[in-house]
Amino acid sequence: PHVAIIVVAAGSGTRLGAGGPKAMVGIDESSILRHALAGVFRAEPAQVVVVAPATHQGDALTDALAAAGDRRDLVTVVAGGSTRQESVSAGLRALWPDVEYVLVHDAARALAPAELFARVLDALHDGLPAVLPALPVIDTVKRVAGPRVREAVDRADLVAAQTPQGFRRDILDTAYRLADHEHTDDAALVAAAGHPIAIVDGDPLAFKITTPADLDRARHLVAPVPR
Numbered sequence: 001p002h003v004a005i006i007v008v009a010a011g012s013g014t015r016l017g018a019g020g021p022k023a024m025v026g027i028d029e030s031s032i033l034r035h036a037l038a039g040v041f042r043a044e045p046a047q048v049v050v051v052a053p054a055t056h057q058g059d060a061l062t063d064a065l066a067a068a069g070d071r072r073d074l075v076t077v078v079a080g081g082s083t084r085q086e087s088v089s090a091g092l093r094a095l096w097p098d099v100e101y102v103l104v105h106d107a108a109r110a111l112a113p114a115e116l117f118a119r120v121l122d123a124l125h126d127g128l129p130a131v132l133p134a135l136p137v138i139d140t141v142k143r144v145a146g147p148r149v150r151e152a153v154d155r156a157d158l159v160a161a162q163t164p165q166g167f168r169r170d171i172l173d174t175a176y177r178l179a180d181h182e183h184t185d186d187a188a189l190v191a192a193a194g195h196p197i198a199i200v201d202g203d204p205l206a207f208k209i210t211t212p213a214d215l216d217r218a219r220h221l222v223a224p225v226p227r
């Protein structure tokens with residue numbers, strides 16, 4: 001395929017505090033990673049690179065093969081690094097030669113729907129070099145200095161960034177090669193290399209499972225409707 005989706009799942013999940021890597025934590029009988037991959041395999045056929053904790057590559061492969069159904073041939077599992085950026089780098093090194101477009105997705109955004117992947121891919125296929133799904137910021141946001149408010153920040157100028165973020169492969173490869181410090185996400189790293197980033201509508205279901213409260217929310221969302 002000319003598309004690859006890198007799913008970064010190598011983080012330790014410090015803020016979740018589940019006592020093991022976050023991607024392997026169950027939402028229901030299925031892990032965060034397994035749920036994330038369900039959305040991935042409902043998008044258009046793509047090489048799927050799962051970047052797993054070095055200690056859990058076997059579990060990640062089991063989840064990936066279960067999610068892949070009859071497309072097991074599309075699955076690659078590699079070990080991640082000590083930062084998200086290093087983990088994405090490891091994923092990039094595993095891309096097949098024919099890949100032209102790359103989506104980078106946080107496994108922690110386990111419930112991101114297939115439609116969101118399609119929206120980002122459509123924008124890439126339309127010729128945009130870098131695509132960021134984002135949502136408006138709902139809360140009023142303040143800039144602070146220590147314990148005091150300095151000013152309100154105009155919400156109209158702000159969006160909340162999500163994943164999957166999509167890029168032309170050549171641009172993402174070059175930007176990663178040029179990167180000389182940690183960036184907050186792939187879009188920031190690609191912007192630092194001088195490329196414009198286009199925005200498409202995000203999806204509330206693509207929220208990131210970060211804290212125990214986020215995991216509770218995900219559990220409620222996947223729970224069967226009582227009848």
Ligand code: CTP
Pocket residue numbers: 008009010011012013014015016022023051080081082083084085087088105106107108109208209210
């Ligand atoms: N990630 C990764 N490799 C790392 C760090 C993060 O692949 N060294 C991945 C995580 O697995 C996650 C995504 O990047 O899917 C977003 O990171 P985050 O939500 O911060 O996850 P963790 O770093 O695991 O959590 P925490 O920051 O609370 O430790």
Ligand code: MG
Pocket residue numbers: 011
């Ligand atoms: Mg983290």
